Amino acid sequence: RADPAVRARYVEAFDGELAPLRGTSGEALVGEMEAAGDAWRLAGLAPRLAGRPVLLIGTGNDQVTPHRVHHDPVVAAYLDRRVELRHHLFPTDHALSDHRVALARTVLGFLRKVLP
Numbered sequence: 001r002a003d004p005a006v007r008a009r010y011v012e013a014f015d016g017e018l019a020p021l022r023g024t025s026g027e028a029l030v031g032e033m034e035a036a037g038d039a040w041r042l043a044g045l046a047p048r049l050a051g052r053p054v055l056l057i058g059t060g061n062d063q064v065t066p067h068r069v070h071h072d073p074v075v076a077a078y079l080d081r082r083v084e085l086r087h088h089l090f091p092t093d094h095a096l097s098d099h100r101v102a103l104a105r106t107v108l109g110f111l112r113k114v115l116p
Contacts, residue, residue, distance in 0.1 A: 013064045017094065043077035053114040054078060056087040057096075057103065064094040086110055 007030060014026035038044060056078070058071030065071075067089055078085045088106055092099040 017064055042074045046077045046081035046083055049078065049083045050081050051084065053084040053086070053110070055107065055110040056085060057106070058087065058089045059094055059096060059099075060089050060091045062094040 010030050010033075011026040014029045016026075018024065018026070033040060056071065056074060058067045059065075060067055062070075071087070071089060075085065075087050078087075090096060090099045090102065096103050
């Protein structure tokens with residue numbers, strides 16, 4: 001939030017991913033994230049998820065939400081709080097364009113294990 005250059009990169013990245021969205025912009029999305037602040041930090045949910053099964057999917061070639069910033073810290077927070085975490089980092093882009101079958105299999109496998 002404090003670095004205007006980082007903010008500008010986020011706005012630009014979101015602007016490049018707006019094809020499936022209508023009525024918004026990179027600027028609007030970043031503004032919404034800033035307004036939400038820590039309330040949108042997934043790592044902050046760890047205490048409430050302790051003892052519950054959670055599937056977390058990340059992507060290794062994501063230019064919009066790099067895993068080192070968005071996936072890895074959540075994994076660390078959840079493991080630290082004993083969340084029953086299963087996480088996968090697929091070597092693909094933000095949309096999982098070439099890993100959608102693998103994603104579907106991963107989700108189905110997770111659901112088979114955790115649902116009665």
